[in-house]
Amino acid sequence: MSVRRDAKEKTMTTNPNQGRSFISDCMRWSLSGGIGFKIYIIALLAVMAVGAFSYTRQFQEGLIITGMSDIVSWGLYISNFTFFVGVAAAAVMLILPAYMLKDKDLHEVVIIGECVAVGALVMCLMFITVDMGGPLKVWHMIPGIGLFNWPSSILTWDMLVLNGYLALNSLVPLYILYCNYHNREPVGWKYKPFVFLSIFWAVSIHMTTAFLYQGLPARPFWNNPLLGPRFLASAFAAGPAVIMVVLIAIKQNTKYSVDEQIFLKLKRIIVVSAVINLLMLFSEVFKEFYTFTHHSLSAQYLFFGLEGHNSLVPWIWTAISLNIIGTLLFAFDPTKGNPRYLMVAAISLFTGIWIEKGFGLIIPGFVPSPMGEVVDYAPTSNEILITLGVLATGALVVTMLIKPALAVLLKYKEAKAKILK
């Protein structure tokens, strides 16, 4: 390992102020870019500003300006929260092969997966916050100064695992990048244990979120043992699809080269998960409609409408179509990895899963109500603007993290190549 020793020697000669320069360099890298990049950032900031403004309205008037009601008491926010927990968890599909199976190709991009996970988690926490009736009282949930209903409430578990995963997924890449920035190889024992922990943790964030719904006896549509596993399968299809879109964007817009192999491997992961997801979907639909019971009314509402209420019907069929189309596009790829083709496949797959895991899962859980009422839910424009604001924030976070990460990696690669010569 002469590379490593050389790299180490090189660090000795660099100046001691590098902690500070690491931060300032990263900031510089994340903000610099061409005109296209500037427009993109300004557009994101504009959407965020509109979202923030809409939120001040909601803050003052209460959740009354959303489309939610006592019957459908969670809506667009929690739907998106649920989906993005999956995206966050899906980083594990890169982490696992990269670190555990020592896959060289995926190791190249694992950091991007982790950045996407951080962005997704930031969105999750924001979605929960905007959904709260008393956001200023969140300190009631902080263990120690508040009153934490642990272990009884699954929501407290969810808080713990989400924040824990956020910490793991920020600190590990930060450490690795920090080392690379200083032309050092990261020290295995200092971060590997956390990598293993984060693999276990990724599964747990998603299962816990599923248990949030699965554990409610009041809602037969959710009270279904397949919910957790199906969450995972759909997440492991949608998450890598999101990451794939990010990778294609990087490949086309930056100097950073993304190897063909990476796309092929991601494609394989997506196909397997997407097929399992479809199988489970089929199993659920079979259970609901072959033996039609009182408990199947929610599914009836979702797929065919109930008592003339059918606002979800077009959504769920669009979702299922996109889901199937995306899966087929990935499974039978005649272009053998053409980025444009993959982009279409990935977007159709994750849009399908986004609708299905969001709207298609949360809303019908509430309809019919425990007292048999059937009402429709439609988000208000204010709610949609806040949601867009949160999504834009997530995109901004991902961008701001990926840019310096790639710059560091690129620099490190070059330095390594030089030393090898």
Added chain:
Amino acid sequence: MNSSKKKEGMMKPENGEKKISRRSFIKGLSIAAAAGSAGLVTGGCGSLGNTEEMGLKWEEYFKKNYRLMSQKEKDETVARLVRLAKMKDDRDIQMSNAEPRENVLYGYAFNISRCKGYMDCVEACVQENNLDRKSKTQYIRLFEMDSGQLDPTSGDGKYHHEVPVADKFYMGVQCYHCENAPCIKACPTKATWREPDGIVVVDYDWCIGCRYCLAACPYWGRRFNWGTPEVPEEEINRKQHYLGNRMRMKGVMEKCTFCVQRTRQGKLPACAEACPTGSRVFGNLLDPDSEIRFVLKNKKVFRFKEELGTDPKFWYFMD
């Protein structure tokens, strides 16, 4: 939680270190947050001039969960709320924090063969509990049912016609005060709990409005304040209880409390008192001579969604 200096000095030594550190932590937190959020916490800038009001709101914001308060702290918060109602709305209220009575476990029984669907109970509940008139919040709902049904979900909960209707019967539903309540289990902050007398309550000041309890309740027993509730000033019931009918704010959960403000004074809940047909039986399950015990022993009783194992303290019966 009380952050005024004077009271800190008065702290008894046996209250221990833990409290002090908790207190100073929150104090630190409050100082840090003060500049930015004072306006938010106290609900807009408006009357920044009124320092007493600001101070009271501030102390309210940093108080504990009601269940963790000492008796003195409970008295203080009630006094603050009374004072605030006077200052903000020039409203004179009486607020009680009466504790559960000894050896009492409340139970409720509903006579489905007697109820005629008049809705007097609903009306009385709305008045008594200061329910939001704007959104027409109701804790109690009456379902009009065809004979042969015993599940209110198959009935009509929105009938608007003259009652009684021949061949129909009526079933009232509300929070059932479950012994094994899914709503309590779900709440992440312990803002909702079951009192020793069996009443399931919400600390409105502690609820963060996540609505997880609402999703967990199999009986649709909970109502959320999507906006700020409105009650015409002259209709406000000024006899209030901290855990009961005091004025709610936006963004918090509420529910039937068996009229805790009345029942802890030995009175009947407003619905039971208002019912013209005597279909509503309320009383102490621990008292062998109570009417509710007589009903449970001698009538044909059943509970709704028994299979969920929530063990409601609410029964239906027939004559």
